Amino acid sequence: MKTPQKATSNNIRKAAKILAAGGLVAFPTETVYGLGANALNAQAVDKIFKAKGRPSDNPLIVHIANQRELKMVARDVPEVARKLMKKFWPGPLTFVLQKTAAVPDNVTAGGKTVAVRMPKNKIALALIKAVGCPVAAPSANLAGKPSPTSAEHVSEDLDGKVDMILDGGKTFHGLESTVIDVTRKKIEILRSGAITAEMLAKVLGYKPKIVTNKTGAKGKVRSPGMKYKHYAPSVPLFLIGISDEKKMVRLLQKELVVLTKKKMRVGVLCVKEHASFYAAAKYPSMKKIVTCGSLKKPKKFAQELYNALRKFSKKNVDLILAENIGKEGIAHAAYDRLSRAATKIL
Ligand code: TXA
Ligand code: MG
Numbered sequence: 001m002k003t004p005q006k007a008t009s010n011n012i013r014k015a016a017k018i019l020a021a022g023g024l025v026a027f028p029t030e031t032v033y034g035l036g037a038n039a040l041n042a043q044a045v046d047k048i049f050k051a052k053g054r055p056s057d058n059p060l061i062v063h064i065a066n067q068r069e070l071k072m073v074a075r076d077v078p079e080v081a082r083k084l085m086k087k088f089w090p091g092p093l094t095f096v097l098q099k100t101a102a103v104p105d106n107v108t109a110g111g112k113t114v115a116v117r118m119p120k121n122k123i124a125l126a127l128i129k130a131v132g133c134p135v136a137a138p139s140a141n142l143a144g145k146p147s148p149t150s151a152e153h154v155s156e157d158l159d160g161k162v163d164m165i166l167d168g169g170k171t172f173h174g175l176e177s178t179v180i181d182v183t184r185k186k187i188e189i190l191r192s193g194a195i196t197a198e199m200l201a202k203v204l205g206y207k208p209k210i211v212t213n214k215t216g217a218k219g220k221v222r223s224p225g226m227k228y229k230h231y232a233p234s235v236p237l238f239l240i241g242i243s244d245e246k247k248m249v250r251l252l253q254k255e256l257v258v259l260t261k262k263k264m265r266v267g268v269l270c271v272k273e274h275a276s277f278y279a280a281a282k283y284p285s286m287k288k289i290v291t292c293g294s295l296k297k298p299k300k301f302a303q304e305l306y307n308a309l310r311k312f313s314k315k316n317v318d319l320i321l322a323e324n325i326g327k328e329g330i331a332h333a334a335y336d337r338l339s340r341a342a343t344k345i346l
Helices: 009-020 042-052 067-073 079-088 122-131 151-158 197-204 245-261 272-278 298-310 330-341
Strands: 025-027 034-038 061-063 093-099 113-117 164-167 178-181 188-191 237-239 266-270 286-291 319-322
Touching: 009 025, 009 034, 009 122, 009 164, 025 122, 025 151, 034 042, 034 061, 034 122, 067 113, 079 093, 079 197, 151 164, 151 298, 237 330, 245 266, 245 272, 245 319, 266 272, 272 286, 298 330
Parallel strands: 025 164, 061 113, 093 178, 237 319, 266 286, 266 319
Antiparallel strands: 025 034, 093 113, 178 188
8 A cells, every 4th residue: 555546535545544553654735745654653653763764853833624623632723723724725735832641752853832734635634634633733744755746755854664655646835834923922934835925915914924034033043944954956956036037147157058068967947938048959968857837827837846856867857957936926936945955045
């Protein structure tokens, strides 16, 4: 039962049984695939860390299907958080809340807060409902690799390490959920995603700050996951940081010339409409081009990004040069992930 299995109602029932018995199931959500275990069973949760090779100081997100489950894992939910839940749940918004005693320490990496979200994916919701308890699930990739946006990605990383992989096709957003901390006076974004600061501002009346610094007051890490190297393809990546279209293209072309002299095999990640600008005929160092969305379709860029990154490997290139598609809205989240995957920003 290691290769992906279609998420039929029969297989969802099987998956729920595995989770109830303390096993691991990878399942689709609207963001990326998650690697699930019963969130109230510390031993089951421990298996997640082992399978992913995840450091134990990086807490997990608890996935719920209803208010009853929210009560099981979180307490003192602020009024403003409830307002946001009403607007954005089910959906790609994760809340950092005060945890209840029922949540095992390994879920929260020993902390007093717990991250919770209600996913907007029929398979994920049906699975959580069938188990009847909250499901802890980080992205279903090996630690350090890009998050999986298809069941094939999960199986590439975790085949043989999980009890079941439910296949629900490609995920809708392609980037992980927005994480917000609602335990303080002013809400802050710890990780950007499809629910943008602008969307949150409409409910809050102020634009929440995006916490970009890795540590807060007294050197305390606010979002533990952010201190790790993430989303990285298997070869070094240089991100072109300029967003002005012409300047970005020129800089990437210039880099291709430099790398030709160094006899490097270069991979290019760019929007569809730019592919011809980096043709191998003109730039002999260019060995593989992968196109991703277009400047006019930032949502598509976000959706395809991780799949695009997985197409490069040591076998075909020594280095990747990647375009960016701007820094506003969903493009902000894509830029954030690319810059974390990058060895260098040019
Ligand atoms: O879209 C998603 O959020 C996906 C799907 C599967 O739901 N899950 C996901 O989980 O991306 P993961 O474990 O890869 O990322 C969880 C992030 C990490 O950056 C972690 O540090 C942060 O959430 N986090 C979890 N609990 C936290 C807490 N109590 N306080 C602050 N950050 C927390
Ligand atoms: Mg992850």
